[in-house]
Amino acid sequence: MAFVAPAGTPISPLTFAVSLARGLGSSAEIELGEGLAAHARHSRYWLVSTGRAAMVLALQAMRDVTKESQRVEVIVPAYTCYSVPAAVIKAGLKPRLCDVDPASLSLDPEALRKFDFSRVLAVVTANLYGIPNHLKSIEAIAREHGVWMLDDSAQALGAMHEGRPVGGFGDVGLYSFDKGKNITSLEGGALVASHPELSAALDRRHAQLPPASAVRTSTTIVKLAAYAALLPPTLYGVVRKLPGLGLGRTLYDETYPVERYSGTLAGFAATLLKRLPALTRGRQDNAMALLAELSKVPGVQSIEVPPGSQAAYARYPFLMIDATQRVAVLEKLEAAGIGATASYPNALCDVPEVAVHLPAADLDMPGAREVASTIVTLPTHAYSPADLPARAAASIRAVFAK
Numbered sequence: 001m002a003f004v005a006p007a008g009t010p011i012s013p014l015t016f017a018v019s020l021a022r023g024l025g026s027s028a029e030i031e032l033g034e035g036l037a038a039h040a041r042h043s044r045y046w047l048v049s050t051g052r053a054a055m056v057l058a059l060q061a062m063r064d065v066t067k068e069s070q071r072v073e074v075i076v077p078a079y080t081c082y083s084v085p086a087a088v089i090k091a092g093l094k095p096r097l098c099d100v101d102p103a104s105l106s107l108d109p110e111a112l113r114k115f116d117f118s119r120v121l122a123v124v125t126a127n128l129y130g131i132p133n134h135l136k137s138i139e140a141i142a143r144e145h146g147v148w149m150l151d152d153s154a155q156a157l158g159a160m161h162e163g164r165p166v167g168g169f170g171d172v173g174l175y176s177f178d179k180g181k182n183i184t185s186l187e188g189g190a191l192v193a194s195h196p197e198l199s200a201a202l203d204r205r206h207a208q209l210p211p212a213s214a215v216r217t218s219t220t221i222v223k224l225a226a227y228a229a230l231l232p233p234t235l236y237g238v239v240r241k242l243p244g245l246g247l248g249r250t251l252y253d254e255t256y257p258v259e260r261y262s263g264t265l266a267g268f269a270a271t272l273l274k275r276l277p278a279l280t281r282g283r284q285d286n287a288m289a290l291l292a293e294l295s296k297v298p299g300v301q302s303i304e305v306p307p308g309s310q311a312a313y314a315r316y317p318f319l320m321i322d323a324t325q326r327v328a329v330l331e332k333l334e335a336a337g338i339g340a341t342a343s344y345p346n347a348l349c350d351v352p353e354v355a356v357h358l359p360a361a362d363l364d365m366p367g368a369r370e371v372a373s374t375i376v377t378l379p380t381h382a383y384s385p386a387d388l389p390a391r392a393a394a395s396i397r398a399v400f401a402k
């Protein structure tokens with residue numbers, strides 16, 4: 001049966017050929033990097049093997065240029081991608097959790113203000129599903145306390161907040177080209193920044209990275225061809241049950257290489273970056289259609305987008321008001337051929353590999369636990385059929401009708 005993948009970016013055979021040709025040329029990395037830096041209104045860029053590897057590099061560079069040696073804590077949202085605390089630990093630093101506001105999924109500025117910043121090196125945002133966090137407030141708090149801010153825009157390339165691009169807040173912006181992100185080459189990441197000393201430290205760190213492994217790049221190109229071919233719902237429905245693909249699993253992992261990005265893969269991200277406005281508009285239109293249908297469904301709580309923001313909607317998230325109905329809702333949606341997910345399974349305080357690094361004060365994060373137990377995400381990509389919002393709404397209603 002046809003099945004709409006949870007997230008993705010369509011790559012037609014022509015786009016694949018154009019991307020590969022661009023990647024085999026000599027200027028794809030410059031096109032991509034300069035395009036991202038210009039987008040984020042930063043002056044510099046660094047391309048890295050993955051978003052999580054880029055985060056390790058950014059945090060190490062922040063440590064390199066920070067004189068006070070007690071600053072080893074990095075504040076991360078208590079509900080975000082597990083790669084974020086893993087990058088903090090891999091960089092030799094200590095994760096600290098700040099709770100999120102379930103209404104907006106943002107780091108809660110009120111909770112952040114209460115932090116003791118005396119040992120803090122940096123604050124990291126989340127912008128999950130492409131919905132901007134309260135970035136202006138978070139930036140003001142970071143500035144007031146003289147700590148670095150890393151604007152994690154791994155899911156939010158194309159989103160705007162207060163007239164500024166997400167990824168352009170704070171000192172360093174991060175983008176990812178993993179398979180479910182706004183643009184993709186299946187793996188890859190980028191940093192953008194302007195701060196002179198931090199940029200010099202990033203230059204030094206980046207110059208020491210090993211080049212992209214040629215074997216890994218070739219394998220990824222083959223996987224990209226399969227991804228492009230199989231993302232349409234008719235084929236995705238056939239392959240999604242195949243074992244070994246690891247689709248949709250969230251695991252904690254610190255054991256990945258930190259390498260440069262492949263120039264060949266950069267051809268794909270550079271080609272898709274040129275199409276970002278159209279890709280984002282398509283996802284926004286699909287998200288608005290989902291909002292219109294789901295806001296009429298009882299038991300569903302929509303996420304508030306902060307004022308003055310345009311979300312990029314890598315996915316469309318909502319919360320189930322009654323957590324006990326989520327399993328049934330996910331089953332109904334799946335039975336209807338819709339790639340709904342429960343996103344990251346746990347608040348970070350409940351991920352054992354993270355919890356061992358946390359002080360007792362960070363082990364109870366009610367906002368993040370509420371999100372983890374109630375969130376559902378729906379697809380917004382261009383292969384989502386026009387009747388998906390109505391089908392999704394009917395599937396959820398069917399659970400309540402029981």
Ligand SMILES: *Cc1c(COP(=O)(O)O)cnc(C)c1O
Binds near residue numbers: 052155
């Ligand atoms: C995907 C993601 C990352 C890491 O990016 P990878 O390229 O997958 O390593 C970091 N932060 C967030 C919020 C993400 O969604």
